[in-house]
Amino acid sequence: xxxxxxxxxxxxxxxxxxxxxAALFMMFLAPVVIIAVAxxxxxxxxxxxxxxxxxxxxxxxxxxxxxxxxxxxALSRAPSIRVRVVSSLAxxxxxxxxxxxxxxxxxxxxxxxxxFAAGGKPAIELYVxxxxxxxxxxxxxxxxxxxxxLQIAAQARAQHQLDLQSTALRAHLEQLAAGARTASxxxxxxxxxxxxxxxxxxxxxxxxxxxxxSALRSRTQAAIxxxxxxxxxxxxxxxGARQGAxxxxxxxxxxLQRSQAEFQSWLDRLKQLAGAHADxxxxxxxxxxxxxxxxxxxxxxxxxxxAATPVLPPIDDSFNLPAMPIKLPPPTQTPALSxxxxxxxxxxxxxGWNTRSLVPGRPQVNSFxxxxxxxxxxxxxxxxxxxxxVGLIDEREWGxxxxxxxxxxxxxxxxxxxxxxRLLIGTFQMVVLFGVGWLLFGISLGPAPAMLLVPxxxxxxxxxxxxxxxxxxxxxxxxxxxxxxxxxxxxxxIGGCWWPLGFEPAWMRAVAMWMPTTxxxxxxxxxxxxGLPPSSALIPGVFTFALGLGYLIIGLIGTxxxxx
Amino acid sequence: xxxxxxxxxxxxxxRVLDQVSFSVQPGELVGLLGPNGAGKxxxxxxxxxxxxxxxxxxxxxxxxxxxxxxxxxxRLGLVPQSLALYPSLTALENLVLFxxxxxxxxxxxxxxxxxxxDEVGLADHAQRTVGLLSGGMKRRLNLACALVHQPQVLLLxxxxxxxxxxxxxxxxxxxxxxxxxxxAVLYCxxxxxxxxxxxxxxxxxxxxxxxxxxxxxxxVGLAGGRPRIELYFQTxxxxxxxxxxxxxxxxxxxxxxxxxxxxxDSLTRVHELLRRAQAAGSVLEFSVHSPNLSDAFMALTGHxxxxxxxxx
Numbered sequence: 001x002x003x004x005x006x007x008x009x010x011x012x013x014x015x016x017x018x019x020x021x022a023a024l025f026m027m028f029l030a031p032v033v034i035i036a037v038a039x040x041x042x043x044x045x046x047x048x049x050x051x052x053x054x055x056x057x058x059x060x061x062x063x064x065x066x067x068x069x070x071x072x073x074a075l076s077r078a079p080s081i082r083v084r085v086v087s088s089l090a091x092x093x094x095x096x097x098x099x100x101x102x103x104x105x106x107x108x109x110x111x112x113x114x115x116f117a118a119g120g121k122p123a124i125e126l127y128v129x130x131x132x133x134x135x136x137x138x139x140x141x142x143x144x145x146x147x148x149x150l151q152i153a154a155q156a157r158a159q160h161q162l163d164l165q166s167t168a169l170r171a172h173l174e175q176l177a178a179g180a181r182t183a184s185x186x187x188x189x190x191x192x193x194x195x196x197x198x199x200x201x202x203x204x205x206x207x208x209x210x211x212x213x214s215a216l217r218s219r220t221q222a223a224i225x226x227x228x229x230x231x232x233x234x235x236x237x238x239x240g241a242r243q244g245a246x247x248x249x250x251x252x253x254x255x256l257q258r259s260q261a262e263f264q265s266w267l268d269r270l271k272q273l274a275g276a277h278a279d280x281x282x283x284x285x286x287x288x289x290x291x292x293x294x295x296x297x298x299x300x301x302x303x304x305x306x307a308a309t310p311v312l313p314p315i316d317d318s319f320n321l322p323a324m325p326i327k328l329p330p331p332t333q334t335p336a337l338s339x340x341x342x343x344x345x346x347x348x349x350x351x352g353w354n355t356r357s358l359v360p361g362r363p364q365v366n367s368f369x370x371x372x373x374x375x376x377x378x379x380x381x382x383x384x385x386x387x388x389x390v391g392l393i394d395e396r397e398w399g400x401x402x403x404x405x406x407x408x409x410x411x412x413x414x415x416x417x418x419x420x421x422r423l424l425i426g427t428f429q430m431v432v433l434f435g436v437g438w439l440l441f442g443i444s445l446g447p448a449p450a451m452l453l454v455p456x457x458x459x460x461x462x463x464x465x466x467x468x469x470x471x472x473x474x475x476x477x478x479x480x481x482x483x484x485x486x487x488x489x490x491x492x493x494i495g496g497c498w499w500p501l502g503f504e505p506a507w508m509r510a511v512a513m514w515m516p517t518t519x520x521x522x523x524x525x526x527x528x529x530x531g532l533p534p535s536s537a538l539i540p541g542v543f544t545f546a547l548g549l550g551y552l553i554i555g556l557i558g559t560x561x562x563x564x
Numbered sequence: 565x566x567x568x569x570x571x572x573x574x575x576x577x578x579r580v581l582d583q584v585s586f587s588v589q590p591g592e593l594v595g596l597l598g599p600n601g602a603g604k605x606x607x608x609x610x611x612x613x614x615x616x617x618x619x620x621x622x623x624x625x626x627x628x629x630x631x632x633x634x635x636x637x638x639r640l641g642l643v644p645q646s647l648a649l650y651p652s653l654t655a656l657e658n659l660v661l662f663x664x665x666x667x668x669x670x671x672x673x674x675x676x677x678x679x680x681x682d683e684v685g686l687a688d689h690a691q692r693t694v695g696l697l698s699g700g701m702k703r704r705l706n707l708a709c710a711l712v713h714q715p716q717v718l719l720l721x722x723x724x725x726x727x728x729x730x731x732x733x734x735x736x737x738x739x740x741x742x743x744x745x746x747x748a749v750l751y752c753x754x755x756x757x758x759x760x761x762x763x764x765x766x767x768x769x770x771x772x773x774x775x776x777x778x779x780x781x782x783x784v785g786l787a788g789g790r791p792r793i794e795l796y797f798q799t800x801x802x803x804x805x806x807x808x809x810x811x812x813x814x815x816x817x818x819x820x821x822x823x824x825x826x827x828x829d830s831l832t833r834v835h836e837l838l839r840r841a842q843a844a845g846s847v848l849e850f851s852v853h854s855p856n857l858s859d860a861f862m863a864l865t866g867h868x869x870x871x872x873x874x875x876x
Contacts (some may be wrong), residue, residue, distance in 0.1 A: 008661065008664050012650075012653075016653065019653060398647065398649065398650070399645070399647065400648045400649065400650060403662065403709065404665065406614050406637060407666055408633075409665055
């Protein structure tokens, strides 16, 4: 009975769907409309505009130089930018205000190219409409890239010139080095000759000096000898004359000594004669002490002078001649050519980046690669909310559920039939959306398009179970729609259906791991955007299915409790 | 065909059914009456096997409801109070679904559906979407869905709510014909006249209990209702002019001195009463009311409003 019920309810669900134009609209047309709106509106978030219009950039060229030309050419090549040359800032302002697609104006001041060529740091001025800050930021990112390319090109040109100059310098230095080596050799020979000449001159000088000193020594000795002899003679004559005077003096002194003795004797007699008046006699003047005879004899002794031959210091004939006052420096070492050529022969480079896909997929993402599966999942959840959640409540309120059960249809069979139908319908819905996305928006279906069925079927199952769960939580039509819609949209948003998961804070990403939308989007992204092999969808598919199974178990328990 | 004994059911602390017992024989049409919240729908839900009783036994077509639900369901038709139809499907698609669920193959389903549509007068509207049918047609289709597998027991829960007189007539005739063909019918409604027209017996329940059961006449008699006569005089009659008549009493104090309502023991005395009234004053208008099921209902269940809804 359960299988018969399942089969009949499954067919009936399809029949109900075919009669329900609103549901068909919600399943197939509404998602395409929303996907188109989101894809065209937010396509720039992914770097590539799906339409041909793109942003308009007002360009005011006051430079008319290479920088301006380069910037203009680069902007013109950008797929999402159209350049509109303006003649004044006022015209640029007018354009930006009136054109929704024009977020900024680019002013290249006069002299920019010259300053740039001279190694200066000229600045290009950006006038941004604050209202279009997001669009402007995207263009600014492209301008940074253009600026980098400009710098790289200029550096390449400078590097080329530097290389040429370096080569010429190297050749010139090589010539100079060769000349220097010749000069060095000549200097070495000169030095050697000079040293020999120096040695010879020193030897000759020493011999001449030695001879002259010898002659000088002889003449000096003779002169000394003569002088000594003459001195001795003169001294002897002088001493002879003085010897007579001294003898006379000696006689006088001796006579004086006798007179002194006689005076003393006279004095003593006198004192005697004076008797009592002797004390009144004043003392006589003291006689000077006469030199002794020995002393006087010395004065008269003859002077003996022995004239010694003065000894002249020996003449050192071995002294060296002083070094030559002008000494040549040692021969200069010829520097290595690598020392002469500047070691810095290249300009410092710029750190840039090349964008390549880490995975087999394209590095440039079509925004619809994100929005077709993303909004497809969102609408799948909402459609399941209608199809399963609201459908179950409707059947209860219509009384068909009661009639079906009274007719012998078991609730598990009913639920199985409904969910099976919704699984097929949901999978078909995703297939249709992917087909439309491929035809209209050029989305990538990855290396194995058939493998997209795995996450599509898994999310269809999980979404159906989600609808059942919401029907058991909310339990009235009035509650199912608001509660279910909020939960479905939150699951879509947090699960990365509307924007990349990486935009979200860590806690939200942790929450997202418990949502089937997250795993399904991961599978779709891996297959469509990253171009990973089909097996990459299996694990996310299993997680999606497991979460859906959890919803189903809770939903079935709730269904039996509230609807049986 | 239907034997209910000591049926009991509670929702939490609230006792909805308490020792309910009744039976419906083949070909018998039994009216199940009761005010709102009395337990009618709960009883029907139990009999329709969508709700399990807490106590008591139910046997339908000889099968025990507790153990042989599948067999019972195959022999049971339910017309729920709400329109148990898929509004986006056609009348035929609705019927086919329920016929197939009852075990009919595609060929059998087509035949049975055609018969059921013909029976309720919708043969010409088989391909019309249910949402576009009139209220009366929907009610008839609702009945057809319960008949499509030709059940031995038919449970009807207010099948004529909001229908036009013609559709109502058709539905009642169909139900009567089913009774004549041997189907046991349990008819649950608030329309007393329908019960009086269709049903052989009545089971009156209130507060989850059977307060009366029997034929309409038996219930009227059980309620003790007496005939009434209402008289309007040109001028106020003498006070208590009816006191000379035996077993006659004024029912309620007259709102006006010209107006008198009297209750008496037998319709055979109407002539006597009129003669005495003419003697008391000039009678402008009179009406005689014979006691009916509605009177019995009010007498047995009281006049207190029942605003609460039944659960289950």
